[in-house]
Amino acid sequence: MLTAARLGAAALTAALLTGVAAGPALADVPSPVIPDGLYGKSDPTYDGVWRQSLALTALTAAKVTPADSAVGWLTGQQCEDGGWLSYRAAGAACDTTFEDSNATAAAIQALIALGGHQDAVDKGVAWLKANQNADGSWAFNPGNPGDANSTGLAVNALFAAKADPAGVAKAGKSAFDGLALFQLGCAAPADQRGAFAYQPGTAGALDPNALASGQAALAAVGGHLPVASSVRADAAPKALVCASDAPAAPAPVSHADSGEAVGAYLAARLAANGGHLDLVTPGAEPKPDYTATAWAALALTQSGHPQQAAGTVDWLAKEGATWTKGGTDAGATATLLLVSQAAHRDTAALTGQLTALGPAPKATDASATATAPAKKKDGGIGQYWLIGVGLLIGVGGGLLLSLQRKRNAHL
Template identity: 85%
Template sequence: MLTAARLGAAALSAALLTGLAAGPALADSPAPTPPAAADGLYGKGDPTYDGVWRQSLALTALTAAKVTPADSAVGWLTGQQCEDGGWPSYRAAGAACDPRTEDSNATAVAVQALVALGGHQDAVDKGVAWLKANQNADGSWAYTPGSPGDANSTGLAVNALFAARTDPAGVAKAGKSAFDGLALFQLGCAAPADQRGAFVYQPDPASGALTPNALASGQAALAAGGGHLPVATSVRSDAAPKALTCASDAAAATPAPVAHADSGEAVGAYLTAQLAAGGNHLSLTTPGAAPTPDYTATAWAALALTQSGHPQQAAGAVDWLSQEGDTWTKGGTDAGATATLLLVDQAAQRDTAALTGRLIALGPTPKATATAATASATQAPKEKKDGGIGQYWLIGVGLLIGVGGGLLLSLQRKRNQHL
């Protein structure tokens, strides 16, 4: 998933909303990197901008698929963590950590992956401590510390806190909690009716205008709904997400933050309407260009709706992503996109065998797979059954021989009597 490799970068909304910071080359652009299987990294594209991102998503998705990743794959991710607890997007082997390259997005997804894997509590604790240390005074997170916060980065940080069982309400700076930070970017009753509940990436730096952003809405929605990766919930509501209840004169009202209790449903209602209007997918819109399908935003929207207990509203998006899967994942060669699609199908409880196999093929051979475990579990009964058949066959042959022998003896006696 390379459009999401730098999901909180300061230039997201201007740089085609692809999630890349200041317009770097796409993370799948050719580069002389070692084969994935040789160093534990999933995917063969240049990892400079998305190495930790795609590795974290791959490990999270495979763990949810009951696959035990290779030690080299897990070691690659843990080896990227810096001493202060943060992760950069990528650090070359042997290179020293530079705090300026550590980012909240890489750290947040790495924490979620290690929680899913289990057995890495020290690394998780250090990652959470880094997030706490680099929270902005308004409660938000920026892609890189010291910058203004944004919805994507704040949402991902909240996801990581939930995964690590740390209450975001208790993670605060200057009296502003993580939920307060997230609320900064959500449009409330002062916005036009069709925009209420949406998230903006950031206020326009010049005018302060708040423009709904598909990717920001999709990613922040998972956090607003109290979720993290992988999405696994048994909560289900037959009703559609509930839109904000606003007074008739709300358009003229002073902007007020959306209450946390209403946040998840409000953005869910916005995303549901956007998906319905867009043919079951969200779109990437940039000035002067025709809208194009936004696979990443659609995937996060589906995850968020499922997490919030609205799988029916997510189903059309899941179907659309499945139909467009080969295009998005580049035929299953894009590790980040493949992992994200697998996470979506897992949340929707779809058949994931083929996607799991594709993702496995993009990295080192796993230590164990669910298929292997199933085969192992069914092999013994099969051998026992075959053994039983063999025993019965021998008994049957013995009986036939006995009966045949008796007949021969009887015929021989009769023949002797006639002689």
């Protein structure tokens, strides 16, 4: 029987795969107690460390110095063995069975971006190495079969920590070998080659998955958060080259070809679908997968193909209010800010929205909005005006959610 913690892990995995926030139903559920220092006001049970890590990474890249309470909350969530749970209530012990590789990988990247937390980073990297599967992959929780998302995120953290994934191995299988387990190669139909599956299906079959492809792609191209690549290629990503008599048996895609192959797959899917990826579930109409789309844009930008990501960045900006729930969803807002930063777009409004979702920062560097249009000097008032706008947006989003709850209660 599934325990509450296992149910929590399963819920977050489902949420990451669907690109929607995990959490309880809106009706008949008491408002959660939000710990001091945590970004966002929704229940942190399934995504506390994840959203905090993304928020700290994005704000640090925006030259915002987060409050000590925000950083201390994240470091205080680390278990003695170096891993992180999805969320740990104050005073609760760490149940290592439910340590979360996704949260751990994100926390490592956040602490590296912040700087000054090398001991915690080293312990986190050691935890990833200790919990690598024998096939080179990582699972969401240790001891389970690996998946593309978790493996990709672990590789991101290794890159951020300057730990060569080729040298991080278990039973002779490296992190790159683990990632290759989930990538479709020449045995797949031409329009699926380069994609990543979440996990192998029946008899080892690999089916393309949007979020798995997006998140694994950033690892395949050698990236991590925050994406700050200035490389630009003139050509589109190169599709996987296959012989006309490609073998029926699956063959791993080489690491040298992996990044361009998934980039070509993602670019083709985005171009054919109006700039975004879809969540496809049996018996339901496809709907936009914001999270998968964002990670695809990050991967294409990291790999030197920002022109293939430009239309997607435009689409995300247009749909941003829907995805971020008016700037009240900390994880979505942070991810959208990371995408905008990588694409060198105007980030002032998003920075203000995300700042308003957590404790007041220690400092804000006005030069962080260098990508925004030049503004007249106002003696520093503009900076606080932006934060004020973010607060108003956050309050407005909260009122809308409250009204929606009441509406749902009467339906």
